[in-house]
Amino acid sequence: DGGITQSPKYLFRKEGQNVTLSCEQNLNHDAMYWYRQDPGQGLRLIYYSQIVNDFQKGDIAEGYSVSREKKESFPLTVTSAQKNPTAFYLCASSIVGQGSYEQYFGPGTRLTVT
Amino acid sequence: DQQVKQNSPSLSVQEGRISILNCDYTNSMFDYFLWYKKYPAEGPTFLISISSIKDKNEDGRFTVFLNKSAKHLSLHIVPSQPGDSAVYFCAASRSTGGFKTIFGAGTRLFVKA
Numbered sequence: 657d658g659g660i661t662q663s664p665k666y667l668f669r670k671e672g673q674n675v676t677l678s679c680e681q682n683l684n685h686d687a688m689y690w691y692r693q694d695p696g697q698g699l700r701l702i703y704y705s706q707i708v709n710d711f712q713k714g715d716i717a718e719g720y721s722v723s724r725e726k727k728e729s730f731p732l733t734v735t736s737a738q739k740n741p742t743a744f745y746l747c748a749s750s751i752v753g754q755g756s757y758e759q760y761f762g763p764g765t766r767l768t769v770t
Numbered sequence: 771d772q773q774v775k776q777n778s779p780s781l782s783v784q785e786g787r788i789s790i791l792n793c794d795y796t797n798s799m800f801d802y803f804l805w806y807k808k809y810p811a812e813g814p815t816f817l818i819s820i821s822s823i824k825d826k827n828e829d830g831r832f833t834v835f836l837n838k839s840a841k842h843l844s845l846h847i848v849p850s851q852p853g854d855s856a857v858y859f860c861a862a863s864r865s866t867g868g869f870k871t872i873f874g875a876g877t878r879l880f881v882k883a
Contacts, residue, residue, distance in 0.1 A: 660813075662813075665811075691873075696779070696875060697875055698774070698776075698859060698872075698873035698874050698875045698876060699814075699859065699873040700873075701870060701871075704870070714870070746813050746814070747813075748813070756801075756802035756863045756864070756865045756871075758804055758816040758819060759816070759871065760816070761806075761813030761814050761815065762813050763811075763812055763813050764811070764812065764813050766811075
């Protein structure tokens with residue numbers, strides 16, 4: 657049963673604390689992505705990775721960090737430097753090749769920082 | 771600068787009728803377009819896509835139309851069903867030059883029984 661898992665579904669943190677969101681996929685996809693969704697806005701790209709041990713900043717990478725040590729895993733750390741961390745975070749994956757391909761999304765993690 | 775725009779935040783349609791969701795884009799370099807469907811508290815799921823070499827792609831009740839000269843695409847759902855009630859995101863990408871996909875803000879569709 658292939659897919660993407662994100663945990664936890666809901667996460668609460670105090671301001672000033674770093675927090676790491678988990679994303680795992682068993683689809684054998686090379687590319688993985690992190691998006692953030694805010695009310696009334698589309699999905700905005702935070703970071704993406706096309707291959708293990710390599711990743712690139714997206715449009716809103718400030719205050720976030722990632723790692724890609726394994727093909728299956730792409731954890732996102734929300735640091736205390738992120739000014740507005742409360743949001744719905746989505747992880748996705750896709751195949752890599754010539755052309756464009758649809759992305760497969762996880763169920764998301766809703767992070768609330770107070 | 772919103773490169774992909776969905777100007778209607780919401781749309782209400784009677785069950786059995788046609789739902790038409792619209793999307794405009796500004797970057798003429800986009801050559802691959804996708805629609806995703808999203809239920810509350812879940813991740814988006816891929817619905818249908820179209821390459822810029824086509825002007826229409828059909829999959830069951832879902833059809834996407836692309837008008838390159840107007841930089842406009844639309845998703846038609848016929849007939850609409852209550853289970854289609856969700857948020858629909860339009861997305862655009864380039865088949866060369868990277869892996870960035872740009873998403874619109876979404877349109878919430880309500881299908882009334």
